[in-house]
Amino acid sequence: MLHYYDPRTESYQPGKNRLNPDVDYGTPVSLSEELVSISVDGRDITVPEGTSVLRAAALAGINIPKLCASDNLEAFGSCRLCAVEIEGRRGYPASCTTPVAEGMAVTTQTGKLAKLRRNIMELYISDHPLDCLTCPANGNCELQDVAGAVGLREVRYGFDGENHLDAEIDDSNPYFSFDPSKCIVCSRCVRACDEVQGTFALTIEGRGFDSKVTASQNDPFMDSECVSCGACVQACPTSTLMEKSVIDAGQPEHSVVTTCAYCGVGCSFKAEMKGDQVVRMVPYKGGEANHGHSCVKGRFAFGYATHKDRIKEPMIRETINDPWQVVSWDEALAFSAKKLKGIQAEHGRESIGGITSSRCTNEETYLVQKLVRAAFGNNNTDTCARVCHSPTGYGLKTTLGESAGTQTFDSVMKADTIVVIGANPTDAHPVFGSLMRKRLRLGAKLIVIDPRRIDVIHTPHAAEGLHLPLRPGTNVAIVNALAHVIVTEGLEDQEFIHNRCDTEAYNAWRTFIAEARNSPEAMEAVTGVAADKVREAARMYAQADNGAIYYGLGVTEHSQGSTMVMGIANLALATGNIGKEGGGVNPLRGQNNVQGSCDMGSFPHELPGYQHVSDPAVRERFQAVWGVPIDNEPGLRIPNMFDAAIAGSFKALYVQGEDIAQSDPNTQHVESALRALDCLIVQDIFLNETAKFAHVLLPGSTFLEKNGTFTNAERRINRVRKVMEPIAGLEDWEVTMALSNALGYPMHYSHPSEIMDEIASLTPTFTGVNYDKLEQLGSIQWPCNDEYPEGTPTMHTVDFPIGKGRFAITEYLASEECASRRFPLLLTTGRILSQYNVGAQTRRTSNSDWHEEDLLELHPSDAELRGVKDGDWLGISSRVGHTVLRAKLSTRMLPGVVYTTFHHPSSGANVVTTDNSDWATNCPEYKVTAVQVEKVSQPSDWQRNFVDFNKRQQALLKPTMESGEDCHATALK
Amino acid sequence: MSDQQLNNLIKMLDQIIANNLHHGDDDKVTDVAADHLHKFWARSMKQRIIAYASESPAELSALARSTIAKLEAAPE
Numbered sequence A: 001m002l003h004y005y006d007p008r009t010e011s012y013q014p015g016k017n018r019l020n021p022d023v024d025y026g027t028p029v030s031l032s033e034e035l036v037s038i039s040v041d042g043r044d045i046t047v048p049e050g051t052s053v054l055r056a057a058a059l060a061g062i063n064i065p066k067l068c069a070s071d072n073l074e075a076f077g078s079c080r081l082c083a084v085e086i087e088g089r090r091g092y093p094a095s096c097t098t099p100v101a102e103g104m105a106v107t108t109q110t111g112k113l114a115k116l117r118r119n120i121m122e123l124y125i126s127d128h129p130l131d132c133l134t135c136p137a138n139g140n141c142e143l144q145d146v147a148g149a150v151g152l153r154e155v156r157y158g159f160d161g162e163n164h165l166d167a168e169i170d171d172s173n174p175y176f177s178f179d180p181s182k183c184i185v186c187s188r189c190v191r192a193c194d195e196v197q198g199t200f201a202l203t204i205e206g207r208g209f210d211s212k213v214t215a216s217q218n219d220p221f222m223d224s225e226c227v228s229c230g231a232c233v234q235a236c237p238t239s240t241l242m243e244k245s246v247i248d249a250g251q252p253e254h255s256v257v258t259t260c261a262y263c264g265v266g267c268s269f270k271a272e273m274k275g276d277q278v279v280r281m282v283p284y285k286g287g288e289a290n291h292g293h294s295c296v297k298g299r300f301a302f303g304y305a306t307h308k309d310r311i312k313e314p315m316i317r318e319t320i321n322d323p324w325q326v327v328s329w330d331e332a333l334a335f336s337a338k339k340l341k342g343i344q345a346e347h348g349r350e351s352i353g354g355i356t357s358s359r360c361t362n363e364e365t366y367l368v369q370k371l372v373r374a375a376f377g378n379n380n381t382d383t384c385a386r387v388c389h390s391p392t393g394y395g396l397k398t399t400l401g402e403s404a405g406t407q408t409f410d411s412v413m414k415a416d417t418i419v420v421i422g423a424n425p426t427d428a429h430p431v432f433g434s435l436m437r438k439r440l441r442l443g444a445k446l447i448v449i450d451p452r453r454i455d456v457i458h459t460p461h462a463a464e465g466l467h468l469p470l471r472p473g474t475n476v477a478i479v480n481a482l483a484h485v486i487v488t489e490g491l492e493d494q495e496f497i498h499n500r501c502d503t504e505a506y507n508a509w510r511t512f513i514a515e516a517r518n519s520p521e522a523m524e525a526v527t528g529v530a531a532d533k534v535r536e537a538a539r540m541y542a543q544a545d546n547g548a549i550y551y552g553l554g555v556t557e558h559s560q561g562s563t564m565v566m567g568i569a570n571l572a573l574a575t576g577n578i579g580k581e582g583g584g585v586n587p588l589r590g591q592n593n594v595q596g597s598c599d600m601g602s603f604p605h606e607l608p609g610y611q612h613v614s615d616p617a618v619r620e621r622f623q624a625v626w627g628v629p630i631d632n633e634p635g636l637r638i639p640n641m642f643d644a645a646i647a648g649s650f651k652a653l654y655v656q657g658e659d660i661a662q663s664d665p666n667t668q669h670v671e672s673a674l675r676a677l678d679c680l681i682v683q684d685i686f687l688n689e690t691a692k693f694a695h696v697l698l699p700g701s702t703f704l705e706k707n708g709t710f711t712n713a714e715r716r717i718n719r720v721r722k723v724m725e726p727i728a729g730l731e732d733w734e735v736t737m738a739l740s741n742a743l744g745y746p747m748h749y750s751h752p753s754e755i756m757d758e759i760a761s762l763t764p765t766f767t768g769v770n771y772d773k774l775e776q777l778g779s780i781q782w783p784c785n786d787e788y789p790e791g792t793p794t795m796h797t798v799d800f801p802i803g804k805g806r807f808a809i810t811e812y813l814a815s816e817e818c819a820s821r822r823f824p825l826l827l828t829t830g831r832i833l834s835q836y837n838v839g840a841q842t843r844r845t846s847n848s849d850w851h852e853e854d855l856l857e858l859h860p861s862d863a864e865l866r867g868v869k870d871g872d873w874l875g876i877s878s879r880v881g882h883t884v885l886r887a888k889l890s891t892r893m894l895p896g897v898v899y900t901t902f903h904h905p906s907s908g909a910n911v912v913t914t915d916n917s918d919w920a921t922n923c924p925e926y927k928v929t930a931v932q933v934e935k936v937s938q939p940s941d942w943q944r945n946f947v948d949f950n951k952r953q954q955a956l957l958k959p960t961m962e963s964g965e966d967c968h969a970t971a972l973k
Numbered sequence B: 001m002s003d004q005q006l007n008n009l010i011k012m013l014d015q016i017i018a019n020n021l022h023h024g025d026d027d028k029v030t031d032v033a034a035d036h037l038h039k040f041w042a043r044s045m046k047q048r049i050i051a052y053a054s055e056s057p058a059e060l061s062a063l064a065r066s067t068i069a070k071l072e073a074a075p076e
């Protein structure tokens, strides 16, 4: 188990002991290297200079009462409860705002201090309702604890003076309530919103007795700028800000540390439980990715796990027009195995395949690709990363030698210039977005390269970012222009290039990039971005001590996605921003386990650890453990599977936790492919869009119902721990195992840790990873092997896996998908904070209160031209399809660019996206679709069909769901 | 056999070649493109394009033809 520093048994050594995340040390850590020794109540302790007396005392194991201080917030010094006596100083200084000084002798308990503290508490309590026994915070209230600790016994002022006991409750937020009658105006919530979240939604209004907490301009929380991250709720020492789930269920009685299953930040949480019911999710301070912060999704949107729409039993049917038939696990698996074998017998070994899930654990993903390669006997395995970050894998492997980001999230705190390209961190990676904003408030510069003006550009209390609003589809043009400036203005890091990069590749690249056609002036007509702005940005990045690039799907989801990733790596190599903290190339991964699903060999050409299937030595090692021959040719990628299905050579597909019918481009093409399959096996928690075309439906389990690991965008392997039993008796890895056994290829694991042991034995970057070590260290960033036994926070510090860094030539080619007379606008897509991807989970929670439907954002000038007003129905047509959405006028994009999200299936956002794709990886070009937009009065044909088809499929499911109240499926254990 | 599948293969191949023209001479370009197909295309995709090149070579660009020829000649 994780070993934490215990002041009773060992001495404190700054930076060495692992602090207990369950203890609040009162004020933040000081990073000073200078050490100072003091004594507290006679106990000696040595701490970094700048540490508060309150924190030093806590590290010595002495708890000074406190109310306004917390170790994730700067000290404020308002409650005065933490008063102490210091030898040689007068009065009773507040220990939270008093820094340590060499030789200081502090006393924390005297008769005078006790009296002072009691008096303070007396004042607080005289204006506090005394309904402790019925208060939701009862048993977990700092005010109550401190009253107990200071020995408060009477309140002389009585309770009938002026007070706030009638203040009205604000219930507007679906997840937490605000009851100002309980507020002690400690301002922890305000500071949490400012310092931790960076939204600045709260203020203390008024002075003295009249002061109170208000959201924005005295708005209800829901109407304010609040983004519902919950940091204030967590910071509140009373029940003023309180989760509604706790108000309903009461205080939790035990907790389990696990990992959020939404985005690639991979926040650690304590799932606080009552029996097998999750009462609340509290971000875990010991989590290295989030340090105790979270967003609205991870903290609050977990109710989908117990939603009535969950698939609770295995089901089968012969055709997609038949009603679903509930069967036992054995029957469902036997049915599946028989179909798969029959199809292979008739159409050949390569006629079936599988899709792994970036939502499931590493162990589950590993098993699905193993099932395909070993039991199906082909390499037709792919994953949803195909449609998001496959170009990252290709581009970074080509240039830097490893298919992963180079840094930790914390590295951003050392960056001097931050470049964000095609990513929207405050919405899509919110906890990292908050960290980035913190760094921006401390003075780092920001460059944003994006067609849309995203929120991080305007960060409260930071300088405005430099925005380069390029035309969709011209990424490579702009990255070349930036590199051109760096090279021609002599801003390269020659030493780094000389020592760390391949000379021949560098020279070739340098000659190419220095050509005048790559200059910002020459590219201005292509990108639409003024040349002087590009020059300014290039200088800002190259001249910074540390320049860090963060990018997202706005980089990868293009016909030149892989080229753009290489262009980004070129920039970092040319400026020596690799192998050090504060720099790096950082893909922001969309889903919780995209990194992991790629690492685990989901791609058809690579075995786990990015080892190519054509390498005989690699295959031999896998064959020795798996006991079967492995095909030496790559298999089909998802779009190739669709083409082959329509062509009739691909007949069956096993899909785990992935909704290809909604998330993949050109929906009508995908639907025809799915209809062409003889056997579609879907394993999922809901009847998703794909499942409506399925013949076998296997109930999936949520992250709360399983053990395993996720790997986040910083290569950090985090543990997922089971807090409740899987709804249908089996965790996802157990289902895959059972399917494999039914197919006659034996798999026998009794716990995911055994699967991880197998992964470690076959994957050079994972050899040092095991569950015991994960328990000891909390998390591990791969590579973790003999060379790096505790993992690798920053990559490429000494050399690259390919020896030298390789510059790549990145010729800009215009996308075929360009605006024309018929389709004069460019559509680009993205997501918003409260919803998650296809929305299957978040739509089944109160997060929908923030985003009920997908809207089409368009510029007022484009709207005027078409006579469109806010809220009008708009038909959007591309060369492949047509859909209808409501209009929202917005100046976030330039004229000529329109934008929508894709969280609701009925929106049909992907009915219009085309099957153009990245040249190297077939990652779809979601981010550029030429469209026309016009006012309409009714939904599109596709949408009307969607409604009918959905109704029909729901009806085919309904009888089973009704009978399925209690689960009849026999578990297979 | 759907032509859509074949059309996509041809389109993908053209795209791969277009993105590697910077390698300079045709020999190098087709080497790189053939290697890409070798590494990333499934067996059935390779077979399909090789078959097509022998049936209707006229429909393919010269670079596409020589890429496919190199792919065919490469050892498994």
Ligand code: SF4
Residues within 6 Å of the ligand: A189, A192, A193, A197, A199, A200, A201, A202, A215, A225, A226, A227, A228, A229, A230, A231, A232, A233
């Ligand atoms: S929930 Fe988050 S954003 Fe909203 S007020 Fe609290 S800290 Fe600020």
Ligand code: SF4
Residues within 6 Å of the ligand: A182, A183, A184, A185, A186, A187, A188, A189, A190, A213, A235, A236, A237, A238, A240, A241
């Ligand atoms: S709401 Fe809670 S955290 Fe905010 S000032 Fe009141 S008591 Fe303090």
Ligand code: SF4
Residues within 6 Å of the ligand: A260, A261, A262, A263, A264, A265, A266, A267, A290, A294, A295, A296, A297, A298, A299, A429, A430, A431, A432
């Ligand atoms: S930032 Fe991402 S990982 Fe963290 S709580 Fe939000 S969705 Fe979950």
Ligand code: FES
Residues within 6 Å of the ligand: A065, A066, A067, A068, A069, A076, A077, A078, A079, A080, A081, A082, A083, A094, A095, A096, A097
């Ligand atoms: S905790 Fe120090 S003044 Fe409140």
